[in-house]
Amino acid sequence: MRLLIYGYGFAGKALARRMAAKGWAVSATYRDPEAAAAMRADGIDPVPAGDKAAIAERLGRTQAVLVATPPGPEGCPALQVLVPALARAGAFPDWIGYLSTTGVYGDRRGGWVFEESSLAARSPEGARRVAAERDWLEVGRGMGLTVTVHRLPGIYGPGRSAFDRLRDGRAIRYALPGHVFSRIHVEDLAAGLEASIARPRAGGIYNLCDDEPAPNSAVIAYAAQLLGVEAPPERLVDFGAMPPQARRFYDETKRVSNAKAKAELGWRPAFPTYREGLAAILKAGG
Template identity: 45%
Template structure:
């Protein structure tokens, strides 16, 4: 297998994948919009490229494996906007293209279960943009697109512990609210499995096995730290940013059976309790 990967939008999730692939001899080029992050990316064994300052045309033609983490903006998908024609020409030479989407494409199901066959009925602008972007990527002839719909991502330095420690965490209570989540390491393992067993046109949900109310996660984090459980605040009374409040507009439980069945994926952290415990252990080592 040709171990070259172009990672467009080399952020939190892509870095977790790179941490698995670089020791296996992969050559990875990762793009970033921040010049300040170039050295940090290089220190992980990934070749950094500043984009959109740099032209990626040659890289799309050269690299057989591509990971797209860049989110759509107000003008649509930023990669397709600039390089749609390039990808149209390069498609037949690409072995695997992974597009990181979100389970927000399913919209609100009032706590009910969704899977990959559930109609896409997003209720937020972000979800609607993702539906459009998914379709745009899938419309390119001969491009071996693999769509990964990710639940709420957490992992090292991205979780509830900091807010619990500094006393700003709250348990926001909204009747019937439930979210699915996934540890970033489990996303990385699933992406690696897909790279090893490509299936053009595949769509996979990626989440753990235990959808849960957000207040339960905050409460458990406090217990792990040996700190008081943060106060409960009714959703209607909570002071929240519009972005934070929008997440509560949707409640659903996401199934992950398909990726388990087709790729043999097994989450290392099947619930938030095991994931949080691992994060805390990592900090304490």
């Protein structure tokens, strides 16, 4: 069995490790030649991201494809490469998974959102995700491919957690009553994708997140407690002084349901809240 990952980042690497441990061969795209060397060292077959012929050759013997690149102003870059390559190879993978974001739901003032909730993205990035989801689902219907969409909140894990922000002095706790967001440990994300690969459903859309939406301030305070350091004091929010990315984050609040992924995929997060996730990261030396 072979997996092709278009966009070998934090999520893609976690899925690659998981599937390789199950005996899968893994190919992944790259743009930087130095990244290709690192992939080879990890046992990954590197493929130039723009080489449609090389990608078509891999697709001809691939059962699962993960699309993990963000869309730009011109749409999803992976779609522009993979669709012609699929046609060229006459390939029909069992599963194509597109990684989207829960940002497609926009602001719900702390309310719950489900896969069937209306899409109300407020940022240009969120609107591009809505369009990319639509484009991939249309490709799936038009070409008879099993395309699934996975909507993700903030992803954390070793090397990307509140511990890192505390250690380098970047952790900020904003006093913003009622503001919560969902998150997912990268290993739970990989497990959710593996479950989707095992139960492919054309047009399936799944929220992959933990069980407890929580304030970012609480997450940082708990991480500080685990490290045995003093948590940064809460500060009032000054939206005008925030960088654009942070302002977009704090301008939206919602609770994301993972009930559908649990029911249809049989998936359960190993780290149902940030507490278990952070404790595991610290125990592993992260």
